[in-house]
């Protein structure tokens with residue numbers, strides 16, 4: 001399951017046109033450049049069914065940003081590719097019940113859908129929190145959008 005914690009209303013929605021970036025794939029593509037963000041990527045692992053360790057949950061962005069990231073991502077394409085790589089490493093394709101239907105999770109069609117969705121979210125300059133379930137483990141991926149002012153990672157400054 002993918003959660004998008006920083007989903008925000010697009011400019012066209014505030015005008016009452018009810019048009020989102022989902023309707024128009026070219027909307028907001030350069031917002032990340034205007035915002036001047038890059039991303040710090042983190043992953044934690046826990047036994048399936050267990051809660052995150054203290055300090056490693058959804059609400060612990062500040063604690064994460066104080067740590068050295070697993071990867072620094074410089075573009076929406078890099079964000080999409082990093083999440084896809086981690087997902088392919090750990091996902092176990094399964095069928096899950098969604099309402100009255102069974103849907104495949106983790107197959108090529110699902111992964112392609114996730115790549116497109118993650119790319120669009122990153123283009124808006126947002127963070128992406130997602131997770132990968134397998135039979136015994138639960139991986140939490142946190143790709144934090146940061147401005148240069150928010151970034152305290154010395155490795156970022158040397159690029």
Ligand SMILES: [Zn+2]
Nearest residue numbers: 146151153156
């Ligand atoms: Zn940084």
